[in-house]
Amino acid sequence: MSNSKPIEEMAYEETFAELQAVVAALESEGRPLDESIALYERGQSLARHCASLLEKAELKVRQLNGEVLQEGA
């Protein structure tokens, strides 16, 4: 469940995917409580990051400019 990247740098899709994995892992039985709580806290952080990504989301639009076009031509 641990991820090498800090949460703040994760993209929405992977953050949410990990959140879902955390939920699934919590749902499976036979886990010590402290581990469950650590998982829960991880899940909370992931969810918070997701929420802030959604809040701040703004379509980023760029345009291929002349130089780039020439580069590929």
Place this chain on the structure above:
Amino acid sequence: MNQIPLFDTPRLTVTEFTRRVRRLLEGDKALQDVWVQGEISNFSRPASGHLYFTLKDAGASLRCVMWKGDALRARGMPLHDGLSVEAHGKIGLYEPSGQYQLIVDILRPAGEGALYAEFMRLKAVLEAEGLFDPARKRPIPQFPRKIGIVTSPTGAALRDMLNVLSRRMPLADVLLAPSLVQGEEAPSALVAALQKLNTIYQPDVILLARGGGSIEDLWAFNDERVVRAVAGSVAPVITGVGHETDFTLVDFASDLRAPTPTAAAELATPITIDDLVFSLRASLERLDEIIGRKIYERRQGLNAVNTGLKFYSPERRLMTEQQRLDDATRRMSRGLGGRLALESARLDGWRDRLESLNPLAVLARGYAVVSRPQDGKVVLTAQQAPAGSNLNVRLAEGSLDVEVIDNS
């Protein structure tokens, strides 16, 4: 086909005659599915919605009717006398006037026929090559992070698509590869833009779009080079060219055809930010629910163990002793209090009895005690107080000294 009998001169009513001619005309397959080219004259569009006109060329004229339902499809076209058109339809005979006419179902400007023929030819070639094979079509990603757009940088189509994308999926990155979308140079520009996007940006999906226009305006999207570039695109391509009713060859080669640029942007974002918010909320609730249940279960277990532990612990005996002590103290103080109350009640009883025996108590109800001041004796009879003697009258409050005026 009916043969006129040779051995007898037939005698027919006008209706029978007309009906025979009608059958003759309508029996000719070549006249049932035909394109006729000519110039419109005597055009009229009465309230019924049907169109009536005559097609003519230098040598002949042909009456035509177009029924309302078919006429609706031609409404984008400005129809007027002198317009050169191609009309598709079948022969018909209007019995009341005995006139044959072309019943038109498709009307298009002259010249489109050649374009259409080229369209069909190229479509057949590319289809035979397997370029339009449904098996070649790739699924559109549910959650594209990088969206490439090939369209005119100044058109309304781009504005519409960006509006839809920023409303539905503002998490996405968009890269516009601007291109000409009509004219001689458009096909090569479109091909170059598609290739640039694929090599430089590697988008998850590409939108190839253009707003509505005439068939000539959209023609670049029927160009073989463009069609091949779409079929060869690394990223799946959604086409949104023209309006709902416009079909171009890129639509057949693309992975998904949208009726308009706006619809293309919608199809490129099957999952919207609202969906994300919803499922995030659901995950969060699930997370709380699970951890809440786990903690509850643990606490229940803990309580059970605790109960067992307490049963055997010295603390419990201590508490039992404590309780017994409390109990005794309570009983003791209850006993003491009871005795005090009893004494108090008894005292009250005596006090009441004493009060009832107070001889002066009756004075409060209006009686008075009369006595002789000289010896203090209570006067019980009139004889004891002769006229002129003084008496003392004791009232509930204070007393009076009075003189007997009469004694009878």
